[in-house]
Amino acid sequence: MEIPAELEARIDQEITHFPISKRSAALPLLHLIQEHFGYLEDEAIEWIAQKLGLQPINILELVTFYPMLRREPAGKHHIRVCRTLSCAMAGSYELLDTFCKHARIDRQHNGHGAHSLKSEDGKYSIEFVECLASCGFGPVCMIDDDFYESVTQEEVPQLLEKYQ
Amino acid sequence: MVSTIRTPHPREKRIIFKNIDRPGWTNDIGCYLHDGGYEELKKAFTMKPGQIVNEVKLSGLRGRGGAGFPCGVKWGFIRPGGTKPVYLICNADESEPGTFKDRYIIHQDPHQLIEGMIISCYAVNAQLAYIYIRGEFPEGAKILERALAEAKEHGFLGKNILGSGFDLEIYVFRGAGAYICGEETGLIESMEGKRPYPRIKPPYFPAALGLYLCPTIVNNVETLCNVKHIVRIGGAEYAKMGKPNNTGTRLLCVSGDVQKPGYYEFEVGAITIGELINDICGGMKPGRTLKAVIPGGSSAKVMSAKDRYKLKTKQPDGTMAETEMGLEDIPIDFDSLAAAGSMAGSGGVIVMDDSRDMVWALNNINEFYAHESCGQCTPCREGSLWMKKITGRMLHGGGVEQDTDTLKSVADNIAGRTICAFGEACAWPTQSFVAKFRDEFMGTAHKKGNGNGSTNS
Numbered sequence: 004m005e006i007p008a009e010l011e012a013r014i015d016q017e018i019t020h021f022p023i024s025k026r027s028a029a030l031p032l033l034h035l036i037q038e039h040f041g042y043l044e045d046e047a048i049e050w051i052a053q054k055l056g057l058q059p060i061n062i063l064e065l066v067t068f069y070p071m072l073r074r075e076p077a078g079k080h081h082i083r084v085c086r087t088l089s090c091a092m093a094g095s096y097e098l099l100d101t102f103c104k105h106a107r108i109d110r111q112h113n114g115h116g117a118h119s120l121k122s123e124d125g126k127y128s129i130e131f132v133e134c135l136a137s138c139g140f141g142p143v144c145m146i147d148d149d150f151y152e153s154v155t156q157e158e159v160p161q162l163l164e165k166y167q
Numbered sequence: 168m169v170s171t172i173r174t175p176h177p178r179e180k181r182i183i184f185k186n187i188d189r190p191g192w193t194n195d196i197g198c199y200l201h202d203g204g205y206e207e208l209k210k211a212f213t214m215k216p217g218q219i220v221n222e223v224k225l226s227g228l229r230g231r232g233g234a235g236f237p238c239g240v241k242w243g244f245i246r247p248g249g250t251k252p253v254y255l256i257c258n259a260d261e262s263e264p265g266t267f268k269d270r271y272i273i274h275q276d277p278h279q280l281i282e283g284m285i286i287s288c289y290a291v292n293a294q295l296a297y298i299y300i301r302g303e304f305p306e307g308a309k310i311l312e313r314a315l316a317e318a319k320e321h322g323f324l325g326k327n328i329l330g331s332g333f334d335l336e337i338y339v340f341r342g343a344g345a346y347i348c349g350e351e352t353g354l355i356e357s358m359e360g361k362r363p364y365p366r367i368k369p370p371y372f373p374a375a376l377g378l379y380l381c382p383t384i385v386n387n388v389e390t391l392c393n394v395k396h397i398v399r400i401g402g403a404e405y406a407k408m409g410k411p412n413n414t415g416t417r418l419l420c421v422s423g424d425v426q427k428p429g430y431y432e433f434e435v436g437a438i439t440i441g442e443l444i445n446d447i448c449g450g451m452k453p454g455r456t457l458k459a460v461i462p463g464g465s466s467a468k469v470m471s472a473k474d475r476y477k478l479k480t481k482q483p484d485g486t487m488a489e490t491e492m493g494l495e496d497i498p499i500d501f502d503s504l505a506a507a508g509s510m511a512g513s514g515g516v517i518v519m520d521d522s523r524d525m526v527w528a529l530n531n532i533n534e535f536y537a538h539e540s541c542g543q544c545t546p547c548r549e550g551s552l553w554m555k556k557i558t559g560r561m562l563h564g565g566g567v568e569q570d571t572d573t574l575k576s577v578a579d580n581i582a583g584r585t586i587c588a589f590g591e592a593c594a595w596p597t598q599s600f601v602a603k604f605r606d607e608f609m610g611t612a613h614k615k616g617n618g619n620g621s622t623n624s
């Protein structure tokens with residue numbers, strides 16, 4: 004694992020935001036490293052621990068707690084569909100199924116809370132997430148960092164087309 | 168899929184949302200300054216910090232994050248001249264199901280929030296502040312970072328702001344998908360680089376012991392925006408909006424089975440549940456009737472359209488009398504909803520029509536809480552899971568006769584027995600759904616093979 008100089012500069016900058024305790028930078032650093040590498044391998048966890056003068060377990064316990072942090076790569080494009088009540092009433096379960104069908108993701112053995120599922124070609128991964136705070140305009144989903152409201156099942160193929 | 172411009176309803180009173188969907192409005196500092204932005208900050212610097220705290224007390228402003236605690240009282244817990252540094256954290260975790268208001272302030276009017284925060288920091292003498300934004304708002308985090316940089320370029324942040332002698336830095340802190348980070352002590356633990364396990368109370372307020380064990384004010388995005396307007400018009404004038412003890416405006420987020428869901432801003436208590444649904448949100452879908460309303464985010468107790476509610480209301484001659492009313496006649500304010508057995512909570516109003524299966528709805532909510540319990544307290548960790556498993560099996564045809572009572576018993580054993588208010592938040596839905604729709608639960612428990620939309624258990 005090679006941390007490019009530019010990334011390390013951003014990391015050092017981030018640490019300055021917490022003049023009282025470097026440990027506060029743990030989550031921000033996890034975000035930065037995950038954004039760069041796509042996931043968090045052991046080495047990354049050790050690197051952050053060392054950078055902040057902590058034990059690796061102090062970092063690992065965050066990775067295992069927060070739903071957005073992952074230990075293995077997601078698909079090239081990661082889809083999040085909101086599962087919670089208002090979106091479910093607006094059809095988010097059906098939307099998830101439609102995404103899976105068109106992205107060729109086998110959802111057979113997936114339970115909620117399980118690791119996100121990937122398509123065989125690795126192009127897409129999908130995850131059911133809890134309320135994304137746009138409940139009036141459900142069903143709601145995110146593809147990578149982009150946000151979509153009132154998504155219909157018919158729009159799914161053309162949406163996926165945008166993310167190759 | 169297209170994001171449309173949503174024009175305000177004529178009955179709205181837009182103060183906090185004045186610039187949301189405003190034609191020609193952009194979220195950069197140029198637009199904000201052109202519209203008179205940061206003038207209240209200048210005004211605030213002509214006042215003493217204690218004066219601002221007093222104005223906020225006078226305004227009667229209550230927290231918009233969920234608990235409705237008086238903001239000025241909270242600020243008053245910070246003793247001026249203390250030896251420890253004071254921190255201020257803006258709670259932008261916005262994760263309560265049904266709530267979608269802070270998102271639009273962050274995206275479309277970040278400088279209103281930042282100005283509100285700078286004024287608030289000056290009032291409580293915090294020289295370091297953070298915005299804790301949920302991880303699923305990556306664009307919001309970027310917008311805030313850019314807005315903070317703009318504010319700094321213009322001398323509204325940094326050292327000796329506008330020559331006032333007051334120094335302040337504000338940074339953005341991103342969460343990573345955990346609802347419990349919205350609970351203020353969980354949020355603080357998260358910011359300290361630990362797992363976001365809520366802290367044992369007392370102390371009841373981070374104002375006593377907060378970030379790095381220093382006095383810390385945690386306020387919701389909407390609450391902090393209000394501060395700017397209190398400085399603008401004065402606390403007494405602000406208190407004229409709304410009702411006594413329920414002052415100002417409130418952002419209401421309506422979702423579910425209405426024709427026009429969305430976000431709206433009204434004076435607190437100015438409209439009833441029925442007016443919100445029928446006049447503002449275009450009524451129920453064709454051929455449908457109102458069945459239930461969750462008035463303040465998924466943690467608030469569900470209210471049935473069939474029930475009658477007894478509320479104390481002020482009579483024309485000034486005396487108080489108990490009035491009985493239907494669900495649609497209840498005004499949306501803190502005290503009325505509390506008196507009716509629920510709460511105004513976070514302003515997220517979820518509407519359900521007669522096509523909705525209440526076991527299915529509760530199961531969806533239970534899945535949320537089972538997923539989000541932080542796991543520290545046994546009643547919450549186990550109970551939230553059991554409740555989900557019971558509603559899940561009822562839906563899938565594996566229910567047994569006792570399920571309805573077991574659900575109630577599990578919920579009753581969570582509330583009041585946990586470290587944080589998540590315990591109540593996860594028990595209230597089950598307690599209220601089972602109490603209000605008991606027949607439906609009994610009926611479903613008996614049915615075999617009844618799967619109704621919930622595909623995972």
Ligand SMILES: Cc1cc2nc3c(=O)[nH]c(=O)nc-3n(C[C@H](O)[C@H](O)[C@H](O)COP(=O)(O)O)c2cc1C
Pocket residue numbers: 229230231232233234235236238258259260261262263346347348349350351352385386387388390391587588589592
């Ligand atoms: C489980 C739980 C989740 C919460 N989530 C949020 C949230 O997402 N946003 C928020 O502002 N407050 C949330 N709160 C309330 C905060 O703990 C705190 O009361 C609030 O941020 C204080 O700000 P206010 O006084 O301005 O409302 C939550 C509370 C609990 C118990």
Ligand code: SF4
Pocket residue numbers: 347364365539540541542543544545547548585586587588589590
């Ligand atoms: S009540 Fe639940 S969420 Fe709160 S501290 Fe206990 S286990 Fe965690």
Ligand code: FES
Pocket residue numbers: 085086087088089090091133134135136137138141143264265266
């Ligand atoms: S329920 Fe889907 S965004 Fe809130």
